[in-house]
Amino acid sequence: MSTNLPEDTGGMLTVALAGLEGQLNEVLKETRRLRARVAALEEENQRLRAMILAAGEGESGRQQLVRLYNEGYHVCPPHFARVRGNEGCLFCQSFLEKKGLLPDG
Ligand SMILES: [Zn+2]
Known part of the structure; x- marks a missing residue:
């Protein structure tokens, strides 16, 4: 060097x-x-x-919400459209129930 x-x-x-x-x-x-x-x-x-x-x-707004939820996304207002993965979400569930909808499983 x-x-x-x-x-x-x-x-x-x-x-x-x-x-x-x-x-x-x-x-x-x-x-x-x-x-x-x-x-x-x-x-x-x-x-x-x-x-x-x-x-x-063709799909109604309600069907879309259920589909979105079943595909693993949040449909609840606090986390809308975020990835939910396999975790259940109480907000989503009560949101869907209030609308008279029930997610699969
Ligand atoms: Zn949620």
Whole structure:
């Protein structure tokens, strides 16, 4: 190495660079994670749009709500259209019951 820096300064720089490299990797990892999340949300958004559009064709609003719920989305006002997964939601259930609808299972 043809550097004018004293030996220990070079060592410190190496350590600092390694630290920066590590941080950069973390940032890149986080960026990849966020990209994947955005892609998943866009996909879900498209799915919901498609469902809403398809809904105009024949299905009543009540049927749409039940379908949305049965496909794993919230239909309750506090969480509307968010992913429910396999978890039951008491808000959804009472919301559907109030409308005289009963979800599958
Ligand atoms: Zn809900």
